[in-house]
Amino acid sequence: MTNEKLLSDFKDVLKKEGLKVTPQRIAVLEEIIKDKGHRESEDIYMAIKSRKTHVSRATVYRTLDILVQKGFARKLNLGDGRARYETKIDSPHHDHIICNECGKIIEFVNDEIEKMQEEIAKQHHFKLQQHIHQLFGLCKECQ
Amino acid sequence: MTNEKLLSDFKDVLKKEGLKVTPQRIAVLEEIIKDKGHRESEDIYMAIKSRKTHVSRATVYRTLDILVQKGFARKLNLGDGRARYETKIDSPHHDHIICNECGKIIEFVNDEIEKMQEEIAKQHHFKLQQHIHQLFGLCKECQ
DNA sequence: TTTATAATTGAGAATGATACTCAATTATAA
DNA sequence: TTATAATTGAGTATCATTCTCAATTATAAA
Ligand SMILES: [Mn+2]
Ligand SMILES: [Mn+2]
Ligand SMILES: [Zn+2]
Ligand SMILES: [Zn+2]
Numbered sequence: 543m544t545n546e547k548l549l550s551d552f553k554d555v556l557k558k559e560g561l562k563v564t565p566q567r568i569a570v571l572e573e574i575i576k577d578k579g580h581r582e583s584e585d586i587y588m589a590i591k592s593r594k595t596h597v598s599r600a601t602v603y604r605t606l607d608i609l610v611q612k613g614f615a616r617k618l619n620l621g622d623g624r625a626r627y628e629t630k631i632d633s634p635h636h637d638h639i640i641c642n643e644c645g646k647i648i649e650f651v652n653d654e655i656e657k658m659q660e661e662i663a664k665q666h667h668f669k670l671q672q673h674i675h676q677l678f679g680l681c682k683e684c685q
Numbered sequence: 686m687t688n689e690k691l692l693s694d695f696k697d698v699l700k701k702e703g704l705k706v707t708p709q710r711i712a713v714l715e716e717i718i719k720d721k722g723h724r725e726s727e728d729i730y731m732a733i734k735s736r737k738t739h740v741s742r743a744t745v746y747r748t749l750d751i752l753v754q755k756g757f758a759r760k761l762n763l764g765d766g767r768a769r770y771e772t773k774i775d776s777p778h779h780d781h782i783i784c785n786e787c788g789k790i791i792e793f794v795n796d797e798i799e800k801m802q803e804e805i806a807k808q809h810h811f812k813l814q815q816h817i818h819q820l821f822g823l824c825k826e827c828q
Numbered sequence: 829t830t831t832a833t834a835a836t837t838g839a840g841a842a843t844g845a846t847a848c849t850c851a852a853t854t855a856t857a858a
Numbered sequence: 859t860t861a862t863a864a865t866t867g868a869g870t871a872t873c874a875t876t877c878t879c880a881a882t883t884a885t886a887a888a
Contacts, residue, residue, distance in 0.1 A: 560863090560864080561864075561865090562854080562855050562856070562863090562864055562865065563855075563856095564854080564855075564864095564865065564866080566865085566866075567865095583845085583846080584845090596866095596867090597866090597867090598866065598867040598868075599845095599846085599867090600846090600847080600848085600866075600867060600868085601865080601866060601867070603845095603846065603847075604847095604865090604866090619762075619764045621762045621817065623844075623845065623874095623875095624844090624845070625845085625846085639805070639806065639809055639811055641811070642814055648809050648811075650805050650809070652801060652805060654797075654801060655798055655801055658795060658797060658798055659820055662782070662793050662795060662820065663782065663820055663822055666782055666791050666793070666824075667824065667825035668782055668784070668791075668820065668822040668823060668824055668825070669822045669823040669828050670820055670821075670822040671785055671821050671822040671823065672821045672822075673818070673819060673820045673821060674764065674817055674818070674819045674821075675816070675817070675818045675819075676816060676817045676818075677802055677805065677806055677811065677813055677816045678813075678814050678815045678816060678817075679806055679811040679812045679813040679814040679815075680811065680812040680814065681809075681810065681811055682810035682811070685812050703834090703835080704835075704836090705834090705835055705836065705883080705884050705885070706884075706885095707835090707836065707837080707883080707884075709836085709837075710836095726874085726875085727874090739837095739838090740837090740838090741837065741838040741839075742838090742874095742875085743837075743838060743839085743840095743875090743876075743877085744836080744837060744838070746874095746875065746876075747836090747837090747876095766845095766873075766874065767873090767874065767875095768874085768875090
């Protein structure tokens, strides 16, 4: 999806919800799509500030919530107390491998595992809604 | 392993490390082995207080750290901001299924998945150290 | 059993990420 | 241009967990 289309989609969603299109909201959206990485709220806040748009941490958090809610972003919990956000646009489901040393994050998907999760849930009479699968270790460079 | 053996093992470890055997530390150990569940620090703190032993939250946290460090307990992050602790004694590795509604926790192991994780790590040149695999959904009762 | 001493404890303060409050500002539609 | 409801941001609150440090205690030597 082009960034223009994405931006206009976002505006449409905001309007549809009776929410306003503000420079802060646009800036957060732009920041999330610009850098394909797994970003902390603080990073995004600093990146926006270091440019032209005036923004507060509160607004960054609020906008990230909207983006997650509306399917534009995904929120990750890597267990270190700081949430990460990544774009969800053109980004199908995947899980993560995280380096314990340098923090590098690699994405992976394994259909076998995805399938098995469903079976395990079924065996225990659970209706699966989400899952977290994270592998932690040392990356090539950090071993 | 008998509770007596476990207690004496714990005392041995403490002594070996130059740490003191205190009623608070014993109480935390006892609490962790008494209830096989996935306990919050606050639960353990309350349970100990509601008995006879005087203890503080700080000491519960400190002792739980020791128990995890020395292999007597396991610390879980379920993504809700409160750590859970479970006994590691006679409890081989497993992962968890968590009910989004009532919080019920079920344990599972799947050797296939365990094996695949190793392969995935290898493919990405990672030396695997730990992993988190949690399935979230609705349990039979909550659907 | 004392004594010496280093380890431990607990009350309360600190931390850090995130959420909330509310007065001032702003986007939007009439 | 105006009316108004939504948004913003500064600062405060929250909540789990960690830290501080003076008072207490476990331990081992005498
Ligand atoms: Mn990712
Ligand atoms: Mn368990
Ligand atoms: Zn690394
Ligand atoms: Zn349930």
